[in-house]
Amino acid sequence: MIAILKPGTTAQQTAHLLTWLKHMNLDVHVSEGKEFTILGLIGDTSRVDIELLSSLEIVESVRRVSEPFKQANRKFHPTDSIISCGNTKIGGGHFAMIAGPCSVESEEQIIEVATAVKASGAQILRGGAFKPRTSPYAFQGLKDEGIRLLLEAKKVTGMPIITEIMNVRSLDLFQEVDVIQVGARNMQNFDLLQELGKTNKPILLKRGLANTLQELLMSAEYIMSEGNEHIILCERGIRTYETYTRNTLDLSAIPVLHELSHLPVVIDPSHATGRASLVPSMALAATAAGADGIMVEVHNNPACALCDGGQSLTPVQFDSLCKQVQQVREVIR
């Protein structure tokens, strides 16, 4: 970490600051230039409060030289992490299609969708049991019954399942769930992250609506610092001023996260765009950019003409997408 002191800082002020920094067990390398003094802080700077340091009156600016995340950092773990999710793997060359309905609605529905997406090549079944909703009056999911139905579908199809957790107190219900999802709104629910860090379940961690990629990695670090290294990162769109799409899918997250971290990166084009017509091209783009998996919503509703549209693909559309994703995978290998 580098701190640049303002011109005019007195020797006494500098001495005060050095004392304070050395209290934190940091070595400080002082370099006095003509116009400014530069401090190089050496040691475990991950505990230094960069905002506090930056805001001191005598400090011009502070710059981390090393990233604040360690266990998620590719520098200290150069090879790709491979995360085992039941009988399948994600990362390090293993690619997964994750598919299923937005919400689990009935046993018939979830088994029908699971069977269809498995036939098309999906490796993992997704489905919402606990649904975070902006309104307290909206449908919040089937909850524990939803998880029971997912486990039925797992039994029938053999597919590992992924579903979202919304609070620490329902953790017991997730015993047989293969991958636990942390939603965008909970990306900085640090208490939840720490509890999940004490399990050894794979965690799919979604980027918050307005969080930077570094913050996403710091949230992964929260889980990893408690001992659980099975993290899958997920980009699902960020909030911008554009209104045609629900959010703006930031596909540069894929190469950036791969540069900074060894953790696999999955893309969710369904929530990001909010429109089924945009999902296939964004899924192919994510694949071409090197994503380790794609998570898409697929529904079944042959009888209900209304339900065409929305952000979910039909099983037929999903089948066609799987074939193209496979072909793009072959090009970039």
Added chain:
Amino acid sequence: MIAILKPGTTAQQTAHLLTWLKHMNLDVHVSEGKEFTILGLIGDTSRVDIELLSSLEIVESVRRVSEPFKQANRKFHPTDSIISCGNTKIGGGHFAMIAGPCSVESEEQIIEVATAVKASGAQILRGGAFKPRTSPYAFQGLKDEGIRLLLEAKKVTGMPIITEIMNVRSLDLFQEVDVIQVGARNMQNFDLLQELGKTNKPILLKRGLANTLQELLMSAEYIMSEGNEHIILCERGIRTYETYTRNTLDLSAIPVLHELSHLPVVIDPSHATGRASLVPSMALAATAAGADGIMVEVHNNPACALCDGGQSLTPVQFDSLCKQVQQVREVIR
């Protein structure tokens, strides 16, 4: 709620949609124009999933005519809510200065700051015991010991106290806390909101970094729908591309929230700007815009010259600010 159907929608598709809507106990008023058909949905539309409805292939667009929040809505509660916080009040003409250190550090510190800010006219003491931090390696606050020290300061000064809760499981520790703060990162931690709705404590609910004002009101609605109507809304800066300030303080939140809701609105200029030099002008601006309270960080550190700067005011700066805030209050009354 108004739904506009696309040109070319068939009679059968319209009939399907009407059946689905009537299933939700809605009356539907159909108006067929030359080019488009408009459906007026009448009844309790707060349960309608507007995103799902909008995304149907036959639907051009959907528009709420009534807001999705009810208990927080000024339409159904025209007079300002007045929230009692210990021996003081906020809202409906009652204005509060809330002040104190960022973190509770020691008994001496919190009592000294509390005594100073009370002397300047602060009505409520703030201080962080549980601190949400981006990094798992950063100082997370004194936790239960921090709350104990705040209660000491309350005993000594008689000031009601406000401090942040980070998870449902620590709720027991907040028995004697006067106002419970929900931080920006937890604004959509719906599980926490619902639990707080079951208490009868005043809740200061901070707007999330990238949340709309309507989403803030929907989160207030989560608390209120469980029975707790003692909500204070707080704007503390939103995330934009501007880098000079930590966040961008959105002061138009004050008149907008006052138009839409009866709940009081408090402004936190310290976190929003991240720089003490900007706090006084933003606090005065918030007062002039009609805020019901200002929450600012004040530290004491006579011995530590380093600590000047940062986002905290000194007691002397705070004293001077209080006088000007009072004068601006008199102008806009």
Added chain:
Amino acid sequence: MIAILKPGTTAQQTAHLLTWLKHMNLDVHVSEGKEFTILGLIGDTSRVDIELLSSLEIVESVRRVSEPFKQANRKFHPTDSIISCGNTKIGGGHFAMIAGPCSVESEEQIIEVATAVKASGAQILRGGAFKPRTSPYAFQGLKDEGIRLLLEAKKVTGMPIITEIMNVRSLDLFQEVDVIQVGARNMQNFDLLQELGKTNKPILLKRGLANTLQELLMSAEYIMSEGNEHIILCERGIRTYETYTRNTLDLSAIPVLHELSHLPVVIDPSHATGRASLVPSMALAATAAGADGIMVEVHNNPACALCDGGQSLTPVQFDSLCKQVQQVREVIR
């Protein structure tokens, strides 16, 4: 266009509004519901000021049913536009690699890069002669000399050239330029757009840093409404709070613009990301998402080890990218 009137609007107010609307040669279809009155405006609503109408006290909300752009609209021009750029084409299945240095620096440089990128398969040569710079003290390009050197490179290689115009008064210099680029900062320089609309040159129109896709199409409409239909749209990254990349490349712009318009869409991953290491994956992603062309920066500087890095690819990296882009093209055809 649909206007919804607020409950409580008087008959006289409604009559006033109808008179005003009919003055604009609009037919108005009035539908009175139980709670609200809906006006359907029929005719040429592109002249209606939607912001003014929305802000009237009696108006709850206004919603366009038809898009405000006409000549750029796919509804009125269902087949893809194919834009001829010298001896090459973009759009309607024609894909172009556009490559060259950020700035034209010397005759030797531009001819060397042009020869290299042509050999790798680039169809169009790019190079900056007039450079928009945030600072008045920064290098602003070789200007007319830069254009002369581009024309030299065109003569030697036979490649059509594209370069940016910054003001109307230098239009004469662009007589032999094949494609004129309008930069992001000038996307809403309406005077410049109208002047370019009077030429018959192909125009590559870049999306502004904080402009919506609809605003981009409205700027295309400015050019087209003056008679020039040869427009290529270009996404080059939007401004968000993320700081790791220079901007956030919005690849959903590709399918969205293709849905809304018949105009071809080119992606510029070099400016969007600001880092050469991210350019290949973003270029492949853009191709997979259906882009009609990719515009990348390529430099030559065998002698200058410093210049590795930056946002430009080396000729070797570009050659390898061209091969992969070609393979992805074959998959999605």
Added chain:
Amino acid sequence: MIAILKPGTTAQQTAHLLTWLKHMNLDVHVSEGKEFTILGLIGDTSRVDIELLSSLEIVESVRRVSEPFKQANRKFHPTDSIISCGNTKIGGGHFAMIAGPCSVESEEQIIEVATAVKASGAQILRGGAFKPRTSPYAFQGLKDEGIRLLLEAKKVTGMPIITEIMNVRSLDLFQEVDVIQVGARNMQNFDLLQELGKTNKPILLKRGLANTLQELLMSAEYIMSEGNEHIILCERGIRTYETYTRNTLDLSAIPVLHELSHLPVVIDPSHATGRASLVPSMALAATAAGADGIMVEVHNNPACALCDGGQSLTPVQFDSLCKQVQQVREVIR
């Protein structure tokens, strides 16, 4: 300017970089630490391309110590600039109310509004003659006729006038205009800025929708570097994801710009909020935050009940606002 080199940079690479930097007439102060090497660049660093330097493979990060703007910089001009606008002044304790209609519509209208706002205490008359519009089909203003009518109103009332310029070629029409406005969309129309720098007219420069405060100051620098120092900065709302207000008014711009620059700062709450009901509280807030002037839209339309609402105040509302602004001014003096 400080450049931090990555660990592992070779002596040869460093030597190459030093040669390049010295070519730019910079002195370089090298400080080699245990883990990293720091270069302090001394001299006229405003010409250094910080993006290029940052992107070099051997460079970890670059940080300006001095701001890139000079003539706009308070460091080199500690006292407030006072800008003369006809017979009135802005800055350095001089405060101006600038008022008038959005668009000039007729002689009767502009004279009536001018007379009314002057009576309430406005010092400068605003009115749009050239109107930048997103759509080519929308009303673009009365253009030269609009300027003629403004000059009539100036003659009748004695008020100096301000109106927007949209392109260099219409500069001749602005001979008798007292203050020339550069709109948000043209904030980085560098060619226009440079031409205005060759005049000696006061320029009111609006911040772009998605521009940082530093970029605003760099655009002021464009004008000043050509010799015209009569600049008034104007904040008029930035683009965010919030949809209730048209834009988000960033009032922290006032103290930030006052810290960084000696130029006066005017706030436009009408365009920022898009709603008349929010204008008075935002105008008072801006005043309390230390703005040097407020620019608001005022219309007259006694006969047209429809036109209530919108973003314009009535003369009566404006009169009441002027009184309160005056009182707030007295508090903060």
